Every structure is written in structure tokens, then in C-alpha cells.
Amino acid sequence: MRLLPRLDTFEKAVAIFRLAWLAGHGDPASIHWVLSEQDMSETRTARSRKNDIPDQQIASVRVLNCGQAEQHKEHRYGSRLPQLWWVFFGRSWVPLPLQCFLIDHRDGLVLFDTGIDPAIGSDTRYIKQAVGRFLLPRIFRFHLTDADRIDRVLTGAGVGASDIRMAVISHLHFDHVGGIAQIPQADLLVSDGEWAILSDPHPEREWILREHIETPTAKWRQIVFEPTGDPLFEGIGGIYDVAGDGSMILLPTPGHTRGSMSMLIRQHGWDPILLVGDLTYEAALLEKNIVSGTGDRDVLLASFAKVRRLQTRLPGLAVVASHDFAAEESVSRATRQSSKI
Numbered sequence: 001m002r003l004l005p006r007l008d009t010f011e012k013a014v015a016i017f018r019l020a021w022l023a024g025h026g027d028p029a030s031i032h033w034v035l036s037e038q039d040m041s042e043t044r045t046a047r048s049r050k051n052d053i054p055d056q057q058i059a060s061v062r063v064l065n066c067g068q069a070e071q072h073k074e075h076r077y078g079s080r081l082p083q084l085w086w087v088f089f090g091r092s093w094v095p096l097p098l099q100c101f102l103i104d105h106r107d108g109l110v111l112f113d114t115g116i117d118p119a120i121g122s123d124t125r126y127i128k129q130a131v132g133r134f135l136l137p138r139i140f141r142f143h144l145t146d147a148d149r150i151d152r153v154l155t156g157a158g159v160g161a162s163d164i165r166m167a168v169i170s171h172l173h174f175d176h177v178g179g180i181a182q183i184p185q186a187d188l189l190v191s192d193g194e195w196a197i198l199s200d201p202h203p204e205r206e207w208i209l210r211e212h213i214e215t216p217t218a219k220w221r222q223i224v225f226e227p228t229g230d231p232l233f234e235g236i237g238g239i240y241d242v243a244g245d246g247s248m249i250l251l252p253t254p255g256h257t258r259g260s261m262s263m264l265i266r267q268h269g270w271d272p273i274l275l276v277g278d279l280t281y282e283a284a285l286l287e288k289n290i291v292s293g294t295g296d297r298d299v300l301l302a303s304f305a306k307v308r309r310l311q312t313r314l315p316g317l318a319v320v321a322s323h324d325f326a327a328e329e330s331v332s333r334a335t336r337q338s339s340k341i
């Protein structure tokens with residue numbers, strides 16, 4: 001089944017022209033950045049679907065620091081109290097690092113999530129609904145600066161925002177899609193289940209803000225998880241192989257939101273890495289089966305079980321959560337390199 005729309009002839013012609021121009025004038029290393037999603041899709045079918053571990057498709061995985069915030073202790077570590085109680089009466093705030101991930105794949109640079117737009121802390125109209133504006137400071141305390149916007153974060157990492165070819169969006173919460181306006185050229189991959197939330201009457205009640213997602217420049221691509229005969233993924237609920245080489249595989253891990261997904265990164269010589277987004281706020285909590293204070297508890301636990309199943313099949317699997325202080329250390333250990341930016 002074809003999952004992604006084909007580029008029309010004009011776009012293809014432009015891509016070929018740019019390739020030819022780069023071949024003549026540009027840095028040859030840049031050529032792979034103009035490959036389109038169609039090319040990647042074709043590559044997916046052209047490359048052999050061997051189950052062995054990919055060899056040297058990825059140069060590096062880096063953790064990007066996209067700002068600091070605080071959240072209630074009950075939010076991060078879970079609570080038996082109703083959510084509204086801790087939102088209004090909780091007095092214990094704990095740090096919440098905002099992070100996303102940069103993967104240097106041989107087909108181009110890929111982001112896993114895009115961070116937060118610091119305007120949320122300064123622009124009083126960032127959230128349209130009055131209820132949302134009222135609740136936000138009762139759920140989060142932001143400590144953001146302009147330097148936390150993804151294009152500036154990338155500049156700090158020595159990368160231009162225009163060089164990002166694709167962003168995989170784990171889920172549509174505002175602190176994961178806040179940078180999409182800075183990467184209009186990039187394909188934005190989202191699960192079809194997550195995208196369906198936008199058709200609900202009030203997605204903003206789940207902190208999914210249509211006005212910052214359905215923007216004119218955003219190149220959203222819904223993905224559908226496909227069945228696979230690979231026993232590694234048995235019981236996982238389908239997969240989506242981003243580059244067709246097994247190095248970046250998306251898996252459904254709902255619960256935090258109903259279409260949340262994770263990305264499995266595999267490369268010869270590295271420990272496998274599972275970027276889980278907000279499935280948990282700390283990998284250690286998932287290990288202890290402690291769910292956070294938001295999301296669907298039963299669905300979260302079912303996704304935890306999936307991750308654990310994967311861990312038994314992939315010894316050494318590093319589970320890396322977006323808001324975990326241990327993310328950088330886990331990625332560094334798994335890739336045997338420094339991942340800090």
C-alpha cells in the first residue's frame with residue numbers, strides 16, 4: 001500500500017534541477033539533502049528488506065536542548081489524586097527539560113520532534129482559547145528564551161534549519177511541534193491515529209493546538225503502520241520503516257495521546273535506541289511500571305508492555321524519553337559518542 005503522496009511532475013523537475021545544480025556547483029555532500037520523500041519511499045522498496053542490523057546509515061544521534069520548564073510532581077511521577085486536584089492544589093514543582101533529537105542519516109538530517117515555540121511564554125495570544133490560557137500556567141512553568149526556538153538550537157549545533165529534511169513527530173502536543181514553522185521544507189511524519197485527533201471537537205483540551213499545527217507551510221505526511229513478518233515486531237501493532245533500511249523504525253506506542261509513536265534506531269556497533277517521546281517522562285519510571293499523571297493509564301501500561309517485549313528481543317535497548325534528564329547519557333552510551341549539544 002502506498003502511504004505517501006507522490007510529488008507532482010513540477011516538484012520532481014525542481015528536485016532534479018537542484019540536484020544537477022548541486023552536482024555542478026555545490027558541496028557533493030549536500031546532494032542527498034534534496035532527495036524528496038518520494039525518493040526515500042522508492043528507496044524503501046528498492047533496498048532489500050533484510051532483518052540484519054543496518055550498517056553505517058547514521059553518522060550520529062544528538063540530543064538537542066530546547067529549553068527548560070517545570071511541571072507538577074504528580075504530573076511527572078503519577079498520582080492517585082484526580083488531575084484537576086494537582087493542577088490547582090499541587091505545590092511540588094519538578095524540572096521538565098524540553099528536548100528533541102537530531103539524527104544524521106545518510107539520506108539527510110532527521111529530527112525527532114521539533115521542540116517548543118518560546119512565543120508560548122511571551123505571546124498572550126499564542127493559545128486561542130481562554131480556558132487554555134488560564135490552565136497553562138497552572139500546569140507548566142516555562143523558563144524559555146528566544147534561543148530555545150528550534151532554528152536557533154540547530155544553529156548552536158552547527159546545522160541550518162533549512163538542512164532538515166524530515167521531522168518525525170512523536171505526538172502533536174505543543175512542546176513537540178513548536179518548531180515546525182522553522183522547517184517548512186521538511187516532511188513532517190505523524191501517525192494517522194494522532195492526526196485524527198484534529199477532527200475531534202476540541203483537540204485543544206488535550207493540548208493539541210490546531211492553529212499551530214495546520215499551518216500553510218507545514219508538509220504533514222500521515223503514516224500508517226504496516227504489518228510485518230519480522231518476529232522482532234510481533235505483537236507491536238505494525239511498523240513504519242522511515243528510510244527503508246531498518247535504521248529508523250516507527251512503532252505505535254499510544255497512551256500519552258492516542259496516536260503517540262516511538263522510533264527505534266538501529267545501527268551496527270551501537271546499542272539499539274528507542275525514542276519514546278512522552279510515553280514516560282523517565283525511562284526508570286517505565287522500568288518500574290509507573291505511569292505519569294496524564295494519558296490513558298491502561299493504554300500506557302499496554303505500551304509499556306510492548307517496550308518491555310522489545311527489550312527482551314533487543315538486549316541492551318536504550319529507552320530514551322523526551323523529557324528525561326538521562327536522555328543524553330543514554331544516547332551517548334548507546335552510540336559510544338558524545339551526544340550533547
Ligand SMILES: [Zn+2]
Pocket residue numbers: 171173256278
Ligand atoms: Zn506530550
